Amino acid sequence: MPTATTDSPVRTALRTGPVTPRRRARSGRGAAGRSRAERLAPYVLVAPAALIIAVFRLYPLGLGVNFSFTGDGDRNGQAVGLDNYAALFEDPLFLASMKNVGLLVLLLPVAVAIPGLLATFIYLRVPGHRVYRSVYFFPAVLSPVIIGAIFNLLLAFDGPANALLGTVGLGPVDWLGDPDIAMYAVVGVHIWATFGMALVVFLAGFATLDASLIDAARVDGASLPRVVRHVIVPGLSRTIQFVVVTTMIGMLTSMFGLLYVMTGGGPEGSTYLPEYYIWFQQGQMGRPALASAASTVLFCVMLVVGLAQIAVLRRAGRED
Amino acid sequence: MNALRAGRWLAAIPMAALAIATVYPLVFTANVAMKTRHEYVLDRFAPAEGLRWDAFATAWASADMGRYLANSLIVVGGAVALLLLFGSMAGFALSQLRFRGSRALYLACLAALFIPFQVIMVPLARTMGQAGLVDTYPGLILAYTAQFLPFTVFLMTSYYSGIPAEIVDAARIDGNSAYGVYGRIMLPLGRPALLSVGILNALFCWNDVLIALLLMPSAEHRTLMVGVTSLRGQYSADIPTFAGGVLIAALPVLVLYLCFQRQIATGVTAGSTKG
Numbered sequence: 001m002p003t004a005t006t007d008s009p010v011r012t013a014l015r016t017g018p019v020t021p022r023r024r025a026r027s028g029r030g031a032a033g034r035s036r037a038e039r040l041a042p043y044v045l046v047a048p049a050a051l052i053i054a055v056f057r058l059y060p061l062g063l064g065v066n067f068s069f070t071g072d073g074d075r076n077g078q079a080v081g082l083d084n085y086a087a088l089f090e091d092p093l094f095l096a097s098m099k100n101v102g103l104l105v106l107l108l109p110v111a112v113a114i115p116g117l118l119a120t121f122i123y124l125r126v127p128g129h130r131v132y133r134s135v136y137f138f139p140a141v142l143s144p145v146i147i148g149a150i151f152n153l154l155l156a157f158d159g160p161a162n163a164l165l166g167t168v169g170l171g172p173v174d175w176l177g178d179p180d181i182a183m184y185a186v187v188g189v190h191i192w193a194t195f196g197m198a199l200v201v202f203l204a205g206f207a208t209l210d211a212s213l214i215d216a217a218r219v220d221g222a223s224l225p226r227v228v229r230h231v232i233v234p235g236l237s238r239t240i241q242f243v244v245v246t247t248m249i250g251m252l253t254s255m256f257g258l259l260y261v262m263t264g265g266g267p268e269g270s271t272y273l274p275e276y277y278i279w280f281q282q283g284q285m286g287r288p289a290l291a292s293a294a295s296t297v298l299f300c301v302m303l304v305v306g307l308a309q310i311a312v313l314r315r316a317g318r319e320d
Numbered sequence: 321m322n323a324l325r326a327g328r329w330l331a332a333i334p335m336a337a338l339a340i341a342t343v344y345p346l347v348f349t350a351n352v353a354m355k356t357r358h359e360y361v362l363d364r365f366a367p368a369e370g371l372r373w374d375a376f377a378t379a380w381a382s383a384d385m386g387r388y389l390a391n392s393l394i395v396v397g398g399a400v401a402l403l404l405l406f407g408s409m410a411g412f413a414l415s416q417l418r419f420r421g422s423r424a425l426y427l428a429c430l431a432a433l434f435i436p437f438q439v440i441m442v443p444l445a446r447t448m449g450q451a452g453l454v455d456t457y458p459g460l461i462l463a464y465t466a467q468f469l470p471f472t473v474f475l476m477t478s479y480y481s482g483i484p485a486e487i488v489d490a491a492r493i494d495g496n497s498a499y500g501v502y503g504r505i506m507l508p509l510g511r512p513a514l515l516s517v518g519i520l521n522a523l524f525c526w527n528d529v530l531i532a533l534l535l536m537p538s539a540e541h542r543t544l545m546v547g548v549t550s551l552r553g554q555y556s557a558d559i560p561t562f563a564g565g566v567l568i569a570a571l572p573v574l575v576l577y578l579c580f581q582r583q584i585a586t587g588v589t590a591g592s593t594k595g
Contacts, residue, residue, distance in 0.1 A: 037497070038497060038498060039419075041413075041417070041497065041498030041499060042413040042417040042418075042419035042422065042498065043413075043419065045409040045410060045412060045413035045417070045498065045499075045502065046409070046410045046413045046414065046422075046425055048405075048406040048409065048410070049406040049407065049409065049410035049429070049469055049473050050410070050425055050428075050429075052406065052462070052465060052466050052469055053428065053429060053432045053466065053469055053470060053473075054428070055466075056444065056447075056462065056463070056466030057432040057435055057440065057466055057467075057469075057470065058428065058431075058432055058435070060440035060443040060444045060447065061435055061439065061440055061443075063443035063446075063447070064439065064440055064442055064443040067442065067443055067446075118335065118338070121328070121331040121332075121335060124328060124331075125328070126328045126329075126331045126332045126335055127328065127329065127332045128332060128335070128336065131339070132335055132339055134581055135339045135342055135343060136338070136339065136342055137581070137584075137585065138342065138343070138577060139342060140588075141523055141527075141573055141576070141577045141584060142527070142570060142573055143526070143527035143528075143529065143545050143548075143569075143570075143573070144527070144529070145527070145529045145545045145546075145548050145549055145569075146545075146548060146566055146569055146570045146573075149548055149549075149551065149552065149562070149566045150345045150346065150348075150349050150566060151345065152552060153348075153349065153352065153559065153562075153563065154345055154348065159364070160348065160364045160365060163364060163365070192341075192342070196342075197588060200585045200588055200589055201588065201589050203589075204585075204589035249436070252436070253436040253437070253438055256438075256529065256530045257527075257529045257530070257545075260529065260530075260533075260549060261548075261549055261552070274438070275436075275438040275530075278438055278441065278442065279438075279441070279530065279533075279534070282441065282442050282445065282534075283533075283534065288442045288445075288446065291442045292442045292443065295438060295439045295440070295441070295442060296439075298436075298438060298439055299435075299436075299439045302434075302436065302439075306434075
């Protein structure tokens with residue numbers, strides 16, 4: 001333990017003998033006067049958490065990056081330089097998954113605007129606002145696996161969604177079987193399932209907003225869009241930033257369950273995301289080193305996206 | 321003023337529609353589970369002819385859901401207990417005790433918060449395999465604990481920093497050691513935060529499928545969510561039973577949500593306003 005070496009003989013002498021409460025109280029004037037056990041206490045309290053985080057979260061990150069420069073199969077353990085990364089960017093599946101990341105980035109404003117707008121309405125006390133909050137949030141607590149299973153039923157080719165479309169004369173859509181549509185269907189379900197989460201965060205942000213500003217704008221006869229644009233958005237810049245970053249992280253890292261249940265990456269690999277690709281290469285294809293390279297790329301993508309968004313929002317906030 | 325009021329009523333319409341769209345998929349699934357296969361094929365939307373629980377019973381018995389449920393309860397219970405214990409210990413130390421390296425430890429914890437599981441899953445699976453922890457309860461419990469510990473420590477630290485230092489000092493003068501302060505003061509005072517973070521962690525662990533798929537490959541150790549993923553192949557021709565199985569798996573979360581809605585919302589929003 002780090003402090004064990006910084007003992008002075010005087011303090012050690014003070015510590016001998018049973019420590020009664022009264023003695024402790026007298027000697028406990030400052031950190032220096034405490035017993036050894038007392039000075040070690042913070043480290044003992046932190047140790048389990050620190051060890052688990054270090055061993056199972058921080059260390060694997062380094063290990064994985066290292067691992068991505070070694071080979072799979074016959075070349076197991078050998079250094080192969082950038083071969084895995086080269087293989088990655090020649091793999092159509094991985095390229096498809098990166099293309100889908102681009103799609104997610106494009107859809108991000110939608111995924112943030114919907115809960116933002118709904119939260120605004122709830123904040124402005126739309127009739128029934130109390131109910132909406134708990135109803136909207138509900139799907140956010142369900143497992144993606146359960147949501148995926150339910151939407152498998154709803155979006156089946158001969159399922160209710162198409163039956164509904166049929167009644168208004170629109171042809172059946174192969175929601176999960178058409179490579180041009182499947183990804184949108186899955187992202188749509190993801191947004192449906194998670195907008196309540198962002199909504200609750202927005203509402204918490206609204207609670208910190210100065211209500212008198214909005215009242216003043218109302219008295220001045222400002223229209224709703226103007227109130228949103230000039231009062232609410234600037235006042236919530238921090239919350240918006242938080243929602244943008246967490247929504248993006250959510251899109252990049254919590255769609256595995258949906259993909260696994262709804263499409264399995266298909267049709268024709270059109271619904272691959274990096275996380276699904278990593279799992280596929282590691283678990284199904286037995287190519288852990290290649291999967292590690294994909295992990296490293298995903299990590300970089302997340303860093304870049306996160307930092308870029310924060311930078312953009314900072315600038316937007318300053319202009320206001 | 322008037323425009324705003326009119327706007328409010330106008331907004332209420334799409335909002336109500338959205339609320340229906342949010343609830344309907346679940347209602348639809350429940351309705352399907354009450355139907356016979358024949359009824360379902362004839363008309364998907366019509367209300368079931370009566371309350372039939374056959375589909376639930378069939379799914380429960382033939383899909384081995386009891387075993388999956390037990391596995392989930394063991395793993396989630398173990399992970400949440402460890403998370404609350406280690407998270408509150410570390411949160412107390414990081415917020416109320418001064419010691420060398422506390423800032424660095426806190427920052428390391430914060431950094432770990434931003435490492436997604438997908439990024440470390442390959443080396444983690446390998447390390448777990450070498451340690452003989454794959455396909456064991458302790459292995460999955462440890463993986464969940466590691467996954468959600470940064471978040472738990474972060475929340476407990478910010479909650480405990482709101483407790484005045486005078487309370488800790490007073491307890492010290494009364495002769496409590498740091499451990500005594502933790503056990504007698506911090507644990508009881510932290511109850512609201514522990515409840516909130518505990519429920520949230522239970523949800524996260526319960527809902528996970530990726531970590532469980534990776535670390536619990538054998539059929540007998542499947543968690544409930546992994547079990548649900550295999551339902552579809554099993555009952556592709558028997559949609560009502562499939563729907564029943566899905567609903568059984570959703571039920572515990574439904575109950576948890578109805579009881580602890582406020583705590584869940586508190587946990588989700590923590591950290592959003594403070595940045």
